[in-house]
Amino acid sequence: DAGVIQSPRHEVTEMGQEVTLRCKPISGHDYLFWYRQTMMRGLELLIYFNNNVPIDDSGMPEDRFSAKMPNASFSTLKIQPSEPRDSAVYFCASTRRGDSYNSPLHFGNGTRLTVT
Amino acid sequence: AQSVTQLDSQVPVFEEAPVELRCNYSSSVSVYLFWYVQYPNQGLQLLLKYLSGSTLVESINGFEAEFNKSQTSFHLRKPSVHISDTAEYFCAVRDIRDDKIIFGKGTRLHILP
Numbered sequence: 001d002a003g004v005i006q007s008p009r010h011e012v013t014e015m016g017q018e019v020t021l022r023c024k025p026i027s028g029h030d031y032l033f034w035y036r037q038t039m040m041r042g043l044e045l046l047i048y049f050n051n052n053v054p055i056d057d058s059g060m061p062e063d064r065f066s067a068k069m070p071n072a073s074f075s076t077l078k079i080q081p082s083e084p085r086d087s088a089v090y091f092c093a094s095t096r097r098g099d100s101y102n103s104p105l106h107f108g109n110g111t112r113l114t115v116t
Numbered sequence: 117a118q119s120v121t122q123l124d125s126q127v128p129v130f131e132e133a134p135v136e137l138r139c140n141y142s143s144s145v146s147v148y149l150f151w152y153v154q155y156p157n158q159g160l161q162l163l164l165k166y167l168s169g170s171t172l173v174e175s176i177n178g179f180e181a182e183f184n185k186s187q188t189s190f191h192l193r194k195p196s197v198h199i200s201d202t203a204e205y206f207c208a209v210r211d212i213r214d215d216k217i218i219f220g221k222g223t224r225l226h227i228l229p
Contacts, residue, residue, distance in 0.1 A: 043206060043219040045218050056216055059140060091159055093159070093160075105217060110159055
C-alpha cells in the first residue's frame with residue numbers, strides 16, 4: 001500500500017492567489033481528515049469526511065477555505081484568496097471504522113504552504 | 117465538545133533517564149485514546165492506543181501509557197529514553213459517537229547527551 005499521498009509537498013504562493021492541496025487516501029478507508037499544523041496552534045482539525053460526505057467542517061477558519069471529496073480516492077482543500085496567516089503544514093489523514101474503532105489514522109507527509 | 121490538553125510544550129531529558137509526557141482530556145462521551153509520534157518533516161505515526169480492557173497499554177519500542185478515567189488522563193511514559201526518541205508526541209481522542217479525532221498541541225521531547 002502506498003499510504004496517504006499528498007501533493008504538492010511544498011507550495012509557495014503570493015497573497016491573494018488560489019491554492020489547491022490534494023490528497024489520495026488509502027484504498028478502503030472511509031474516513032478522511034484535513035488538519036493544519038502551526039507552532040502556535042498545534043494540530044487543528046479543519047474538516048473530516050465519511051464516505052465522501054463532510055461530517056464536521058466547524059474547524060474551517062473562514063469562507064476562504066473549502067474542501068471537497070468527489071470520490072473515495074480523492075480530496076482537495078482549497079484556499080481562495082490565500083493570506084500570509086494561512087502559512088502552515090496541511091496534513092491529510094485517512095482511517096476506517098472498525099468494529100472496535102481500532103483503526104488508527106494514517107497520515108500523509110503533509111503540504112508545507114508558504115504565502116508571501 | 118471534547119478537548120485534549122498536553123501540559124508541556126517541550127520536555128528535555130537526559131539519555132537513559134525516564135520520561136513522562138502528560139495528557140488530559142475532557143469529553144462528555146466515551147472516547148478512545150491514542151498517542152502519535154512525529155519525526156522531523158514527516159506525518160504522524162501511531163505509537164499506541166487505548167480502546168478498552170487493561171488500562172496500561174504498551175508500544176513495541178518501550179513506551180507505555182496508562183488510562184486513568186477518574187483523572188481523565190492518558191500520560192505517556194518510558195523508563196529509559198534513547199536519542200532516537202527525539203520527536204514530537206501528540207495525544208489524541210476519538211469520539212465514539214461521530215469518530216471525530218482531535219489532537220493536543222504536542223510535546224517536543226529533547227534528549228540530552
